[in-house]
Amino acid sequence: MARMLAVDPPLVREAAARPEFGIRAIGNYLPSGRIDCEALARRLDVSDYTLRSKIGFDSLAQKSGDEDTSDMAVAAIRDLLDRVDVQPTEIDCLAVVTQNPDNFGIPQVSALVHGKLDWPETVAAFDISLGCSGYVYALAIVSGFLLAQNGRRGVLVTADPYSKIVDPEDRGTALIFGDAATATLIERGAPWRIGASDFGTAGSMSASLAVDGQRRFRMHGKDVARFCMRAIPRSIGRTLSKNGLSIDQIGMVVLHQGSRFIVDGIASELGATGKTPFSAVTIGNTSSSSIPLALSGLLDEADEQSTDTFVLSSFGVGMSWASTVIKRHRGDSPNDRATPLGGRL
CATH class of the missing domain: 3.40.47.10 (Thiolase/Chalcone synthase)
Incomplete structure (x- = not known):
């Protein structure tokens, strides 16, 4: 009830x-690699009941060895921009939520993404170091930044490939975490x-x-x-x-x-x-x-x-x-x- x-x-x-910022569009990137959870559960001696009823994943998305966090972020942004008629010159900020950055976080992933996309210098770029709670936090952070700067549009990226840090032999984490990236267009009046x-x-x-x-x-x-x-x-x-x-x-x-x-x-x-x-x-x-x-x-x-x-x-x-x-x-x-x-x- x-x-x-x-x-x-x-x-x-x-x-x-509150100012009326909102979500206009979302782009996605899912790497093609997959981990078969049933096979991995057998190897790690995890019961089928635990896998199906408690964990719940059949497979896990996994990035390739030559992909890094910024590459995934770029792919998600490109997918986003394929969906909307917005030019980089019309974007005020780029925020990347990650705790698994390229190069131990220096420089910030958002700067790497900015450079790979060849965006104008007028786009502010910053990272947000949050994990699973990061998306909703970042909706507020990006909206607040745009409000403070009298901006109109921001791109919020999530890219946190846990395959970088998960121990493949750890029964407590190896069957849970997958890799993906998204890009959300936050816009005044969306x-x-x-x-x-x-x-x-x-x-x-x-x-x-x-x-x-x-x-x-x-x-x-x-x-x-x-x-x-x-x-x-x-x-x-x-x-x-x-x-x-x-x-x-x-x-x-x-x-x-x-x-x-x-x-x-x-x-x-x-x-x-x-x-x-x-x-x-x-x-x-x-x-x-x-x-x-x-x-x-x-x-x-x-x-x-x-x-x-x-x-x-x-x-x-x-x-x-x-x-x-x-x-x-x-x-x-x-x-x-x-x-x-x-x-x-």
Whole structure:
């Protein structure tokens, strides 16, 4: 049964007064390589029940050995620009969310991408060092940057290839993480408007997801799952309240695709099992790319289903979380008319 959430009128007024930046289009890049999870589970002695019911991935997308983070980001941006009539001279900023950069992060990935695309020097380029929670954080960061600079458009890239740091012999991580990149065009007046958000950090739990001294990623899975079940439904509840909404008014809940167990568990806590998809079965947990990858198909389908409101919630390394609402604005400007957002997974 859906939980009833009280609406705080001052918060609703605050949300209504926010500048109307939104998502216009999403480009994707999925590398062609795949890891067969069933075969890997047998080799690592992971039961079929755990693989299917808890982890939930059939295969994991994997970049090639000669691809780096910036290459994936460039591919996603090129896909985005194939979908919209926007020139680099019309873009104010480029933000790249990653914790697995080229060259240990110097120079920043966004600068490498800027150079590979030969974009004009007027485009500000910066990285955002966040993991699985990064997409929703970055929606707010890029929108805020554009507001402060009186800008119009920004490109938000997620590219965080965990194959760089996952130990292929680690039963706790080797069956979970995939590689992907996305590029989101954030624009003033775009049709999918970004609403009020909720953010938080539990730094006391930061060791639950961390890189060890050998530069291998380690995860305390039970601690992460307990954290997600406790913190994320509450964050979504606060987000809905800030936006003057109840869960019954949400067309789809789009969660970070951490695992089947986590997505299904949060959906059950929310009373939203019928509208919280687990869509990453064939590609894995792609960190900050998981929400935009899901959105790129779901928002296209929203046109057919008359769905106008989505809640997004990302969570992970930190431990950190971020939740927001995007709502379709049906107006008269050219950007409000249909723009294909991306291909289905």
